[in-house]
Amino acid sequence: MARSTVKRAFKYRFYPTDAQAAELSRTFGCVRLVYNKALDERTRAWYAEQRRLSYTDTSAALTAWKRTEELAFLNEVSSVPLQQGLRHLQTAFRNFFDKRAKYPRFKSRKKSRASAEYTASAFRYREGQLTLAKMARPLDIVWSRPLPEEAVPSTVTVSRDATGRWFVSLLCEDVIDAYPATGQAVGVDAGITSLVTLSTGEKITNPRHERRDRAKLARAQRELSRKQKGSANRERARRRVARVHARITDRRRDFLHKLTTRLVHENQVVVIEDLTVHTMVKNHSLARSISDAAWRELRTMLEYKCAWYGRELVVVDRFFPSSKLCSRCHTLAGTLPLNVREWTCSVCGVTHDRDVNSANNLEAAGLAVLACGAGVRPQRESSRTGRPAKKQETQRATAGIPSP
Structure with missing residues (x-):
């Protein structure tokens, strides 16, 4: 070993x-x-x-x-x-x-x-x-x-x-x-309602740690705002707000550690999407939920744990249309708003769950990268013809160890 x-x-x-x-x-x-x-x-x-x-x-x-x-x-x-x-x-x-x-x-x-x-x-x-x-x-x-x-x-x-x-x-x-080789691969699609959806069809519900303590946090913040600046009472109120935040952070980190350890333990190859979280949080309607999901921390944990335990982590380009690409016949669908959670392929007639379909496409793209360096991002011509790209530059995660 x-x-x-x-x-x-x-x-x-x-x-x-x-x-x-x-x-x-x-x-x-x-x-x-x-x-x-x-x-x-x-x-x-x-x-x-x-x-x-x-x-x-x-x-x-x-x-x-x-x-x-x-x-x-x-x-x-x-x-x-x-x-x-x-x-x-x-x-x-x-x-x-x-x-x-x-x-x-x-x-x-x-x-x-x-x-x-x-x-x-x-x-x-x-x-x-x-x-x-x-x-x-x-x-x-x-x-x-x-x-x-x-x-x-x-x-x-x-x-x-x-x-x-x-x-x-x-x-x-x-x-x-290193963990024993399993020969298994999994595509991981990150979301908000389901924190991650696996290519196996399993959906792991988002615990929404911040939302669960939102009322308690709001009450503590209201009490803090009423205290006189510089007073001992204000310092005690600030500590109460900090304790609520610390509870949320600790529970979120504990959940992510257990989830990522399980994914790395069970699978030889883990495929994720390269999400630009700092850009996505500019959407003020979803910023709070995206921050609570902690996708960046999820990826960081997968990076160093895969490096530690001898697993392969493949990061697919963020422009790869994993949600709109039919995982059965590889036809590229048209516009697909976020509120559409299921859609039917116009060519093969298969009805897809949006998240499961995305995870399946990510898994296939990651395996193609490992096997022959195939592309994970469609060329411009393919987006017009509805066919996936033949070849494209590969993007992988670099394994890293977090600083203490």
């Missing part, structure tokens, strides 16, 4: 003491300050002098900042998270220059994620106990699942969410056994 070694993050909840919480909160604030100050320096150097600053330049500037009376408090926290913040800024600029992201933005105290990253020189992990730099006691971690045998964390990321919960993420090397 094939085995692969991957970098894998293991996330746990922990309960800090008052002293540890205060130390970590100071660290979060210093990381945010250094990031923002370095971003300001790099922006000013470019617009004022047309000069690019590198990570090395900002690291030297950080040393100079620590020597000033105004920023001397930066010496009170571990230097490693501050340096890691500068490295994250360097990555953000690299993504910007490579046109993979927008220009880096300043971190907000209220909106940005409160986190700090520690490398191996800034923590000690021995016998199941993790002690961070500048701390005398190990963290009280709830080990909900064991780390891999003889695993040594290379990076530790500590974070605090909007509800006040504390988490620690340990990045380790893990050896994963």
